[in-house]
Amino acid sequence: MFKIPEITGLDSRVGFVRIPSELDVPLTDRVRRLLDTESFRRLARISQVGFVPLVYPAACHTRFEHSLGVYRLALLFIRRLEYLSGFSELVTQHDAELLIVSALLHDIGHWSFCHLVEDISFDNVQSHELLSARYLFRDEVAELLHKDWEIEPDEVFKLLNKQDLTGVGKHLNNLNQKVSRNFLSSVLSGPIDIDKMDYLYRDSLHAGVPYGRNLDQERLIGSLCMNAAGDGLAITEKGKTAAELMIFARYVMFSEVYWHHTVRAASAMFQRLFCELLFTGQIKLDELYGMVESEFIYAIKNSSKGTDTELLAEGLFGSRRVLYKRVAQFGIMEQPEIYRKLAGKPYNYLCGIANRIEECVWGTARPKRLLVLIDAPPMEREIEIKIDVFFGKEKKYKPLEEISPVVRAMAKEQFDDYAKRVRIFAHPETAKFLRQNNTIIKILEQET
Numbered sequence: 442m443f444k445i446p447e448i449t450g451l452d453s454r455v456g457f458v459r460i461p462s463e464l465d466v467p468l469t470d471r472v473r474r475l476l477d478t479e480s481f482r483r484l485a486r487i488s489q490v491g492f493v494p495l496v497y498p499a500a501c502h503t504r505f506e507h508s509l510g511v512y513r514l515a516l517l518f519i520r521r522l523e524y525l526s527g528f529s530e531l532v533t534q535h536d537a538e539l540l541i542v543s544a545l546l547h548d549i550g551h552w553s554f555c556h557l558v559e560d561i562s563f564d565n566v567q568s569h570e571l572l573s574a575r576y577l578f579r580d581e582v583a584e585l586l587h588k589d590w591e592i593e594p595d596e597v598f599k600l601l602n603k604q605d606l607t608g609v610g611k612h613l614n615n616l617n618q619k620v621s622r623n624f625l626s627s628v629l630s631g632p633i634d635i636d637k638m639d640y641l642y643r644d645s646l647h648a649g650v651p652y653g654r655n656l657d658q659e660r661l662i663g664s665l666c667m668n669a670a671g672d673g674l675a676i677t678e679k680g681k682t683a684a685e686l687m688i689f690a691r692y693v694m695f696s697e698v699y700w701h702h703t704v705r706a707a708s709a710m711f712q713r714l715f716c717e718l719l720f721t722g723q724i725k726l727d728e729l730y731g732m733v734e735s736e737f738i739y740a741i742k743n744s745s746k747g748t749d750t751e752l753l754a755e756g757l758f759g760s761r762r763v764l765y766k767r768v769a770q771f772g773i774m775e776q777p778e779i780y781r782k783l784a785g786k787p788y789n790y791l792c793g794i795a796n797r798i799e800e801c802v803w804g805t806a807r808p809k810r811l812l813v814l815i816d817a818p819p820m821e822r823e824i825e826i827k828i829d830v831f832f833g834k835e836k837k838y839k840p841l842e843e844i845s846p847v848v849r850a851m852a853k854e855q856f857d858d859y860a861k862r863v864r865i866f867a868h869p870e871t872a873k874f875l876r877q878n879n880t881i882i883k884i885l886e887q888e889t
Contacts, residue, residue, distance in 0.1 A: 442523060443519065443523055443534045443537050444534070445519070445534065445537060445538060445541070446469045446471075447467055447469050447472060447516055447541055448516050448519060448520050449467075450467025450468070450469060450516075451467055451516055451517070451520065453467075454467075455467075456468045456469070456473075458509065460506050460509050460510060460513075461502075461506075461643070461646055461647070462646055464510070464513065466509045466510075466512065466513045467513075467516070471585070471589035471590065472512075472545065474585050474589060475542070475545060475546070475582070475585055475589075478581050478582055478585070479581065480549055480576035480579055480581065480582050481505070481508075481546070481549060481576075481582075482505075483733050484503060484504040484505040484508060484548060484549070484551065485503050485504075485505035486503070486733035486734055486735065487503060487504045487505075487551055487552070487553055487733060487734050488501060488502070488503060488504075488553075488734055489502045489503055489504055489506070489507050489640070489643070489644065489647075490502075490644055490647075490648075490698075490699070491554050491556065491557060491704075491707075491708065491711075492704050492707035492708055492711070492757075493644070493648060493698060493699065493701075493704055495703060495704060495707055495762070495764070496698075496701050496703045496704055497647070497648035497649060497650070497698065499647050499648065499649055500644065500647040500648040500649075501647070502643060502644075502647045504548045504551050506643065507548065507639060507640060507643055508544075508545060508546070508547065508548050508549075509545075510639035510640075510642075510643055511544045511545070511547060511548075511635050511636055511639045512541065512544045512545040513639075514544070514635035514638055514639055514658075514662075515540055515541050515544035515545075515628070515635050516541065517662050518540075518628055518635060518662060518665065519537050519540065519541070521662050521663065521665050522665060523537075525665075525666060525667055526667070527667050527671050528667060531621055531624060531667075531671065531672070532621055532624065532625070533621075535591070535592075536621055536625060538590055538592065539590075539592055539596055539597065539600065539625065540600075540625045540628060540629070542586065542590055542592060542597060543597050543600045543601060543625070543629060544629060544635060546573070546576075546577065546582075546597060546601075547601055547629060547636065548569065549573050549576045549577065549582075550568075550569040550570060550571065550572035550573030550574070550575065550576060550601075551569045551572075552569065552572065552729065552730050552731070552732065552737070553729075553732065553733070553734040553737040553738070554711060554715075554737070555569050557708050557711055557712055557715075558712070558715055560712070560819040560821070561712060561715075561716065561788040561819075562787070562788065562819065562820050562821065563719075563788075565726065566726065567726075567730075568602075570601045570602045571602060572730055573597075573598055573601055573602075574598055575730065575731070577594040577597055577598050578594050578598075582594070599622075600622065600625055600626060600629065601629070603626050603630070623672060623673065624672055624673055624674070627673050627674055628674065631673075631674065631828075632674070632826045632827055632828035633661065633665075633674060633676065633684060633687065633828055637687070637691065638656070638658055638661070638687070641653035641656060641687070641690050641691055641694055642654055642656065642658065644694065644698065645690070645694060645698075648698055650694075650697065650698060652690055652693040652694050652697060652698070653690045653691075653693075653694050654690075655686055655689075655690060656683065656686045656687040656690045657682075657683040657686055658683075660679070660680060660682075660683040661676070661680050661683040661684060661687065663679075663680070664676040664677045664679050664680025664683065664684075665680070666831050668829050668838065669829065669838045674828065675828060675829040675830065675831050675838060676828060676829075676830055676831070676841075677830070677831050677833065678830055678831065678832050678833070680830075681830055681841070681844070681845065684826075684828065684830075684841060684845075684848075685845055685847040685848065688826055688847060688848055688851055689847060689851065691856075692851045692856060692859075692860055695823075695856075695860040695861065696859070696860040696861075700860060700861050700862065702767050702770070702862075702864060703764065705816050705862075705864060705866075706764045706765045706766070706767065706816075706864075706866050707757060707764055708816065709765065709814040709815070709816035709864070709866050710753045710756060710757055710764065710765055710814065710866075711753075711757060712788070712816075713750075713753060713792065713795075713811060713814055714741065714745065714750050714753040714754055714757070715741070716788065716792065717748075717749070717750045717811070718741065718744050718745060718748075718750060721748075723744040723745075723748070724740065724741065724744050728740070738758045741754055741758065742754045742755070742758050742759075749810040749811050750811065752811060752868070753811060763869065764869075765814060765866035765867055765868055765869070765872070766866060766867060766868075766869050766872035767864055767865070767866055767872075768865050768866065768867045768872050768875045768876050768881065769864070769865040769876075769881055769882070770862050770863070770864045770865075771783070771862065771863040771864075771885075772858075772859070772862050772863070773858040773859060774859075778886070779863065779882075779885045779886065780858075780862075780863050782885065783815065783817045783863045783885070784817050784818045784857070784858070784861075784863055785817070785818055785819065785820050785822070785857075786817060786820070787820065791815040791817055792815075794815055794884065794885070795813045795814055795815045795865075796810075796813075797884060798813045798865075798880065798881055798884055799812055799813050801880050801884060802874075802875065802878060802880050802881075812867055812868045812871050813865065813866070813867050813871075813875070814865070814866045814867070815863070815864075815865055815866075816863070816864045816865075816866060817863045817864075818857050818858075818861040818863070822856075822857045823856050823857055823860075826841065826842070826848055827840065827841075827842070828840075828841050829841065830844060865881060
């Protein structure tokens with residue numbers, strides 16, 4: 442059994458902080474010191490779910506709270522897994538502590554609205570996982586990792602970025618090298634991972650909807666086991682229903698919360714605003730990366746003044762909310778030809794079509810640019826759920842998708858196609874006119 446004070450703290454209740462909903466998160470002195478760093482405290486001023494509060498007003502929780510939730514789940518995972526045969530041969534105490542600290546710091550590179558920018562897939566925009574280097578290697582955080590945990594910052598960075606850990610840190614001689622790294626990485630980001638388990642529950646809780654709270658975390662954690670190869674996670678047959686609930690919760694949360702049409706209207710406005718400011722050189726990525734949300738919004742608003750983008754910036758962040766309206770929507774079941782022409786296409790391509798719609802409707806005399814926006818599922822699709830189920834009596838492993846119609850229906854290519862839509866948005870003053878104008882459909886039908 443590992444002698445890790447944070448895991449002991451799950452039951453000792455000597456020191457803890459409470460997060461919704463009535464969850465006690467154990468805090469040891471070394472965890473508190475990490476939480477009190479400037480790098481980590483900034484997460485308390487970065488919202489978790491972007492523009493979701495425009496539809497669900499109470500969803501104002503932060504990356505700070507989410508990180509505590511993921512850290513707590515890491516402790517629960519380890520406490521369950523250390524009872525399993527083969528786990529102690531694969532994962533050392535150092536590995537377990539690396540997983541704990543990586544869970545706590547997994548979002549340390551996050552910046553305001555970064556998922557929306559990452560979805561655009563520009564080459565010069567770094568992922569928040571890569572940006573974690575800005576904070577992990579700072580003197581304060583790096584010193585605490587060395588002093589309190591005997592962990593190299595590079596170990597955390599490479600685990601967060603799913604990079605090979607070989608040759609990093611003095612403890613690597615004790616690892617089963619790539620096998621152990623793959624296992625730890627799958628716990629952080631995999632089919633049944635601690636990140637999704639927390640954000641689905643937490644986002645649902647704060648949004649005031651039941652969808653993400655119906656997954657049975659306790660049952661799912663209790664069903665964890667090693668896979669047949671001994672290098673990854675599987676679940677026992679008792680966890681099958683809990684796994685299905687998690688997949689269904691993810692599907693419904695995307696459909697009803699993250700991709701709610703009003704949330705996506707704001708998201709489309711922000712993406713076009715950010716894109717235009719970036720291309721014209723009015724914002725600098727390196728400066729924005731380090732800003733908390735209030736600073737970020739101020740910088741965006743200030744940069745947009747006197748430009749076509751001011752209409753978008755003021756509509757999103759001004760004293761009065763003025764969101765674009767939905768004028769058309771296309772799904773895989775409704776007008777699938779148009780859906781397939783736009784879903785997963787490069788962002789510049791979508792912007793070009795939006796510009797052509799404006800030109801065809803208003804000509805060169807159009808009152809302003811950026812009156813029409815196209816929102817479509819991004820190029821990178823949601824991951825598939827691939828995990829095996831262990832049947833104890835038969836001593837056999839079977840893929841979950843093979844034995845579950847729920848997984849086959851929702852966790853493969855259908856997830857993106859059914860949970861997400863292609864939508865055309867327009868400024869409120871022009872939306873009614875565009876709905877009555879057949880030009881949009883004609884243009885979209887002509888696209889190749």
